Amino acid sequence: KLASREFHPQNSVIDVAGVKIGDGTPVVMAGPCAVESKEQLFEAAEIVKKAGAQFLRGGAYKPRTSPYAFQGLEVEGLKYLAEARERTGLRVVTEVTTVEAIERVVEYADMLQIGARNMQNFGLLKEVGKCGKPVLLKRGLAATIDEWLNAAEYIMNAGNPNVVLCERGIRTYETYTRNTLDLSAVAAVKHLSHLPIIVDPSHGTGKWRMVKPMAFAAIAAGADGLMMEVHPNPAKALSDGPQSLTPENYNEVMRGVQKISAFM
Numbered sequence: 001k002l003a004s005r006e007f008h009p010q011n012s013v014i015d016v017a018g019v020k021i022g023d024g025t026p027v028v029m030a031g032p033c034a035v036e037s038k039e040q041l042f043e044a045a046e047i048v049k050k051a052g053a054q055f056l057r058g059g060a061y062k063p064r065t066s067p068y069a070f071q072g073l074e075v076e077g078l079k080y081l082a083e084a085r086e087r088t089g090l091r092v093v094t095e096v097t098t099v100e101a102i103e104r105v106v107e108y109a110d111m112l113q114i115g116a117r118n119m120q121n122f123g124l125l126k127e128v129g130k131c132g133k134p135v136l137l138k139r140g141l142a143a144t145i146d147e148w149l150n151a152a153e154y155i156m157n158a159g160n161p162n163v164v165l166c167e168r169g170i171r172t173y174e175t176y177t178r179n180t181l182d183l184s185a186v187a188a189v190k191h192l193s194h195l196p197i198i199v200d201p202s203h204g205t206g207k208w209r210m211v212k213p214m215a216f217a218a219i220a221a222g223a224d225g226l227m228m229e230v231h232p233n234p235a236k237a238l239s240d241g242p243q244s245l246t247p248e249n250y251n252e253v254m255r256g257v258q259k260i261s262a263f264m
């Protein structure tokens, strides 16, 4: 299989517009859950850039549990993301939820995110396999590691070798946390695959207080990077406020991440 370590013994290093993922230096993708307005996004981008992230994240197409919840700014959000890249030099990673939106997301983003809810949307996987941009593939809500690697296989088999995996927690019987962050998946994926893997402790826990310890543990476990939600004012966030870091908390997490990364 294309994603397997047997097929490709060396670690793959994925180049996203000049930023290398998987070369030993952990990368950080941070930003709001959703692009809410130009002001909110630009403020978040400044905060994220200052503390040393390489990527700005933010959803323009939001896969919300309820159809009555904020669904995202769509193309307008993509334009703000591209503007924020011009202002900060950050790379942009954003989710694509439908085949029809791929073309537009490719136009504005550096990396396409496949969200947990679409990990087994095989039609979408095949199409992003033909899009020519690197893909961040999140683990499904209840996906086994084998199912997740098979999802990567769909993208790679369609012609796109530039896949980065993202562990974001899975559903278990535990209800205290939003998901159970499976850090053992980092070690398993490193054994089974040559693809880089990053960890999202924001969706992985659903609680901002738990982001720092889980981010530190992810880097110590060998993750190639982190994805974290940061909002200028989490109390006012239109989505995922409870798991979003304030600028102050984000700075603190980043200081620790940089120290731990230096040991790895």
Ligand code: PEP
Pocket (backbone or CB within 6 Å): 033, 059, 063, 095, 114, 115, 116, 117, 138, 168, 203
């Ligand atoms: C996100 O990163 O914006 C997101 C919706 O995450 P997930 O697909 O992991 O739930």
Ligand code: MN
Pocket (backbone or CB within 6 Å): 033, 034, 203, 229, 239, 240
């Ligand atoms: Mn979110």
